[in-house]
Amino acid sequence: MRRVIALAVLAACCAGASPVFSADKQAVRVGVTDRPDNAALMIAYRRGYFEKQGIDLQLVGGGNAAQDFVAALSLGQIDVTNGSPSAGLFNALNRGIDIRIVGDWARVAGTDDATFAIVARKDLMDTGAVKSAADLKGRPVGIGPVHGGFNDILIGEALRKVGLTVNDIDQEIIGFGDGVAALADKKVAATELIEPLVTLAAQKQVGRVLVAAGAVAPGAELAVVYFSAGFAQKTELATRYLAAFLEGERDYADAFFGGKNRDAVIQLLVENTSMKDAALWAAIHPQHADLNGEVDVANLRMQAEFYRKAGMLTGPVPDIDKYVDTRFAAGAVKIIGRR
Numbered sequence: 187m188r189r190v191i192a193l194a195v196l197a198a199c200c201a202g203a204s205p206v207f208s209a210d211k212q213a214v215r216v217g218v219t220d221r222p223d224n225a226a227l228m229i230a231y232r233r234g235y236f237e238k239q240g241i242d243l244q245l246v247g248g249g250n251a252a253q254d255f256v257a258a259l260s261l262g263q264i265d266v267t268n269g270s271p272s273a274g275l276f277n278a279l280n281r282g283i284d285i286r287i288v289g290d291w292a293r294v295a296g297t298d299d300a301t302f303a304i305v306a307r308k309d310l311m312d313t314g315a316v317k318s319a320a321d322l323k324g325r326p327v328g329i330g331p332v333h334g335g336f337n338d339i340l341i342g343e344a345l346r347k348v349g350l351t352v353n354d355i356d357q358e359i360i361g362f363g364d365g366v367a368a369l370a371d372k373k374v375a376a377t378e379l380i381e382p383l384v385t386l387a388a389q390k391q392v393g394r395v396l397v398a399a400g401a402v403a404p405g406a407e408l409a410v411v412y413f414s415a416g417f418a419q420k421t422e423l424a425t426r427y428l429a430a431f432l433e434g435e436r437d438y439a440d441a442f443f444g445g446k447n448r449d450a451v452i453q454l455l456v457e458n459t460s461m462k463d464a465a466l467w468a469a470i471h472p473q474h475a476d477l478n479g480e481v482d483v484a485n486l487r488m489q490a491e492f493y494r495k496a497g498m499l500t501g502p503v504p505d506i507d508k509y510v511d512t513r514f515a516a517g518a519v520k521i522i523g524r525r
Contacts, residue, residue, distance in 0.1 A: 211242040214417070214427055217255035217267035218245050220460045222382060223292060223409070223473060228458045229451060230434025239426035239521075256412065259285045265417035266427065268409050273334035273498035276490045279509055280501040286418045286511040287486075289411035289428055289479035289518075299400030301471045302336065302408065304344055305387050306376035306396040307369050316375060319397055320348035328360035328368055328377025334498050336399075336408060337378045339489060342496075343402040369393040382461060385470045407485050418511060425517035428479055432518050435475050436525060442472035477525040479515030483507065 214236075218224055230236060236243045246264050248254045255267035256275060260283045268291040269275065294302065304327075310316040316325075322345070329352070330337025345351055358377075360368055365377040370392040379387060387393030399406065411431070417424055441451035452467045461467065476482075483506060490503040 211237065211240050212423055213242045213244055214266060214423070215244045215246050215264045217248055217258060217264045219248060222455075222459055222461045222467075222470075224459065225455055225473065226291075226434040226438045226475065227431060228434070229437045229454060230430050232454055232458055233434070233437065235430040235433040236427070239430045241423070241427060241430060256283070256285065259412055259414040262414055262416050265414050266412065268411050270335055270409050271407050271486050271489050272336075273493040273496075276493060276504050277498075277500050279504035279506070280499070284415040285509065286413040286415065287410050287481060287506075287509050288413050288418070288424075288511050288514045289431070290407070290476040290481050291409035291411050292473050292475055293408055293482070294399045294403050294406040295474040296404060297400045298398060299404070299471065299474060300384055300395045300398035301381045301473055302340060302399040303379060303384050303395045304340065304376050304397040305365070305369065305379045305384060305393040307372065307374070308391055308394050309372075310375055311394050311396070316396065318348060319344045320350065322376055323350055323354045324356065325375035326356040326358050326373065328358045328365055328374045329355075330378045331359065331361040333359075334493065336403075336406065336489075338496065338498075339403060339406070339492055340378060340397070340399055342492070344397040347402060366390065366392060381470045381473070382466050385466065389466075389469070405482060405485060406489070407482055410481055410486075411479070413511070413514070418514075421513065421517075425514050426521070428514045429518035429521040432477065432479050432515075433522055435479075436477050436522075438473070439475070439477060478519050480512075481510055481515075483510050486510070 231243055255264060256269055256278060258264045259267060306316045315321065329341050342352060345354065358374055360377055362380050362383055365379045366383055366387050368374045368377055369387055376396055384395065413424055437451060440446040441448045452464050455467055456462055456464050486506050487503060493499050494503050
C-alpha cells in the first residue's frame with residue numbers, strides 16, 4: 187500500500203524568498219521512487235520552490251513509477267509522477283488511459299552521454315577481446331530488468347549498427363542493481379546499466395562503457411512528467427507545479443554542468459536521497475533534461491514504433507499528440523522565464 191508522506195518545507199529553504207501566493211497552500215500528490223533520478227524534484231522541494239508557488243507537496247512513495255504510478259494517475263489517486271515512455275505506457279494509451287504527458291524529466295543528450303550505457307567487462311576490453319558491440323556476438327549480455335523499456339532500444343540499436351540483432355547474443359534478463367555484480371563475477375560479457383551504476387562499475391574496475399546511449403540514440407526521451415486528467419484541469423495550479431519543478435531542473439543543471447553551487451547541491455542530495463556518497467554524486471554522468479520542459483513528441487513516436495515492430499504493442503502506435511499537453515510547460519516558462 188502506498189503511503190502519503192506530507193512533508194513541510196523547512197523555513198530555511200525559503201529564507202529571503204517572498205511567497206508568490208499568501209493564501210493557504212494547495213496540496214499536490216506526487217508519486218516518487220527513492221532513486222537518484224529524483225534529484226531535480228528534491229532540489230525544488232528543499233529549496234522551497236513549491237512553497238513559493240503556493241503548493242503543499244505531498245510525496246507518495248511506491249515501487250516503479252512507470253508501472254505502479256501510471257495506474258494510480260489514471261484512477262486519480264495521485265496528481266503527478268514521472269515515468270519512462272515504455273511499451274507498457276503506449277499500450278495503456280491504446281486502452282484509453284486518461285493521463286497527460288506535460289514535461290521532460292530526463293533525456294539522452296549528445297554522443298558521449300553515458301547516463302544509460304552498455305558496460306562491458308573491463309578484462310575483456312583491456313585484452314581487446316571486446317572492442318565494439320560486434321564482439322558481443324555469441325556472448326551472454328545483460329539486457330536490463332524487463333522487456334519493453336529503453337533498454338531494448340539501446341541494445342537493439344547498438345547491435346543494428348554493427349550488423350547484428352538481439353538474436354546474435356545470449357540475452358540475460360538482469361536488473362540494473364545486479365549488473366555490477368554480474369560483471370565482477372564474469373557471468374556476462376556486458377550488461378546494460380544506468381547511473382550511478384555505470385560509474386560504480388568503473389570505480390570497482392569491473393566494467394567500462396562499451397556503448398553510451400548517446401552514441402546510438404541521441405535525444406531520446408528517457409522519462410517524462412505525467413499529470414492526471416483531473417489535475418490537468420486545474421490549469422493554474424498545474425502550471426505553477428511545473429514552474430517549481432523546472433526551477434529544480436535548472437538548479438541541477440547549473441550545478442552539475444555549470445559548477446554553480448555544486449557542493450551545496452550535492453550536500454542537499456546526500457541529505458535528501460538514498461545516495462549518500464558525495465564523491466559518487468560528483469563523479470557520475472549528470473542527467474540531462476530540457477530546461478523549458480519541452481517534450482520531444484517525434485522521439486516518443488519513434489520509440490512507440492520500435493516497440494510496435496518488436497511486437498510489444500497490442501495495437502498500433504497510439505495517437506501520442508492526444509496525450510501530450512504543452513500548455514503547462516509554456517505557462518511555466520512565462521512564470522520563470524525561458525532558458
